[in-house]
Amino acid sequence: MTVASVGVGGGASSRDTTRHTRRFREMGLAYLLLAPALLAFGVFTFYPFLRNFKLMLYETPPVPGLPAHYVGLHQIVPTLTSTQFTQSLVTTLIFVVLVVPLSLILGLVLAVAAHRRLKGIAIYRMIFSSTVVSSVAVASVVFGTLLNPVVGLLPWLGINPSPPALENSTWALPAVAVITIWQFLGLSFIIMSAGLQSVPDELLEAAQIDGAGAWTRFWRMTVPLLSPTIFFALVVSTIYAFQSFGAVDILIGYQNAANLHANVLIYEIVNTLQMENNPGAAAIMATVLFLITLGLTLLQMRFLERRVHYAN
C-alpha cells in the first residue's frame, strides 16, 4: 500500500513536471513569435508614448544648446491657455466636423451604388477604393494643382476666390478637408462595402415584398443592419481626422497655417517641436490630443453604440 502510494505520488509529480515543462515551452514559443511585433510596438509606440509624459515635465530654453530643465506641471496651464493652442484646437474641431460626416456619407453612398450586380461594376469598385493606396503627398500635389489659381480646375470652372483657395483664410481649411475626405473615401468605401456584403439580400427582398420602397429599404433596413460598420467607420474616421497632418504641411506650410486658420493640432505639435524647439509644450499638446481622441472614442462607444444593432 505504501509502495503503491509512493508510486502513484511519484507518477503525479512526474506528470506535473511534464505539464509545466510543456506549458513553459509553449509560453516561450508564444513570446518568441510575439517578439518582433512587441519590439516594433515597443520602440515606435509604447516607448514614445511613455516618454511623452516625461517630456511634459521639462522645459527647453529657447536658446539652442542649453539643456532642458525640470519644471514639473508648471508649463501645462500656460501651454493650454496659449492662443496658439486654443486656435489650433478650434481649427481641429472644425476640421473633424467637416471631414468625418462627409467621409462616412460619401463612403456609404458609393458603397451602396457599387453594391449591384452590374457588368463592369468591379472597375467602379476599384476606382472608388483606389484613394486608399494614394499617399498624402500625391493627393496634396494633385489637389494643389487642381486648386492652382492659374492652371487649376477652379479657374476653368470660373471660380476664382481671391486670394486663391489655399491662401485664403476662409477656404484653406475646407480645401484641406476636401483632400482629407478624398483620401479617406477609399477606406470608408471599403469598410462600408464590406458591411453591405453582410446584409442578407433576403431581408431586403422581404422588405420589398412587404411594400417598402427603395428609400425605406435603405433607411429602415440597410442602415440599421449596417450600424456596426458605420460605428466602426465613425471611430476610425474621427481618429484619422484628428491625426491629419500631411496636406496642411504640403499645401499650406508652417508660415501660413496659423494665419489661414489651418493649423490643425497635430501640425501645431510638430511645429512646436521642430520649429520652436519646445518638446515640453509639444508633449502637453500631444497628450491633450490623445485624451481628446480617447474621450471621443469612449463617448461614441458609450452613447452611439446603444443605437448599434449587432446581428446574432
Add this chain to the structure above:
Amino acid sequence: MAEVSFAGVTKRFGDSVAVDGLTLDIPDGELLVLLGSSGCGKTTALRLVAGLEEMSEGTISIGGRVVNEIDPKDRDVAMVFQSYALYPHLSVARNIEFPLRQRGMAKEERTAKVKEAAVTLGLDTLLDRKPSQLSGGQRQRVALARAIVRDPQVFLMDEPLSNLDAALRVQTRADIVALQSRLSTTTLYVTHDQVEAMTMGDRIAVMSLGSLQQVAAPEDLYARPANTFVAGFLGSPGMNLLPGKIGRGPNVIGTGDDVTVEVSGGSVPLPPPLRTAGAGEVVLGLRPESLRIDPLGPLRADVTIVELLGAETHVICTTPDGSRLIVRQPPQAAKPAPGDQVRIAIDPDPAALHLFDAVSTLRLGP
C-alpha cells in the same frame, strides 16, 4: 379570385435556363407544391411570381392580372423565406407590423391585426422579443404571421421548414396546412422534400432542369408517374426502373399470346391493360413496396445490402446486368443476407406494374 397562371414562362441567367417554358395554372385557394431537387428551377419560379426576378419570356398572372411589369410590393403576395428573413433589429410585433406600416394603415388597425395574427400563431407572449431571442420554430411562426397579417392574394413559401428539426417540421407542416385551409389563400409552396409535398399539397408540380415534369394530386402522381424522372423521384426509396424488352409468345394453356417484359434476371408477364401499351425497348417500373422476396418470384437478383429501418427493411439487390432493385420488406418478413441469391415476386395488382418508353421516358398505358 386569385388564381396564379404561368404561361410559357422562361427565365435565363446568361446561358443557363433556370425555368424553361413553364405553363401552369393554380386555381384560387389551392396549395400547390413545387417539388424538385436543388437547381431544378422551383425557387426561381417562385421568385418570378414575387417579382424578385424578371422573366425572360412568358407571362405570369395573379387574379387575372398580368404582373410582369408590376413591382413586388404591388403584386399583393406575401413570401416566407427559407431563412425566414426576419428583420433582426425589429421586435416580433414590429416585424409583423412592418407590411401594414408600409401600406399606411392606421395605428389602431395595425395593432389589432398584429394581435390577431400573433394569437393565431401563438406568438402573443413573444411580441416584445427580438428575432435573436426566439427558437427556430418561433421564428418560423413570426415569418408566417408577417405573411398572413395583411391578407394577401397569394402566399409564396420557399422551403420554410427546411431549417427546423424533424419533430418540429412534422408539427409545423400540419399547422401550415390547417392555416392555409382556414384562410383559403392560394399558396405556392416550394420544397425538395417529397414527404412535405405529399402531405401538404392539393397538387404537386414536379420540376426537373427547369421543366415541369408532371402536375397532379399526390396520389395520382405516385400511382401514375408521367415519366421515369417522376417515377424515380417520388417515393422513398423511388421506383425501381429496369430496362427491358416487350416479348410475345403463346401462353401455357394455348389460349392466346402472353405479353411479357424481358428484363435482366427474368421475365415479367404484363397484365391486360399494359399488353398493348408498348413494343420494343421499354423501362419497367416497380415500386419497392410492390415487391417481395419469394422463391417462386419471376425475377432473380443478388442481395447486396440489407437496411433495417425498424418499421420496414430495405433489401437492396442487383440484377445480373447490374441494375439496382430495392425490395421493401415488412419487419416480420425473413431477412436475407448480403450475398444471397433471391427470387423476387411482384404484387399481382395490375397497378403495381408501370411501363415507360425507353427513348422518350414517357409513361405507356393507363
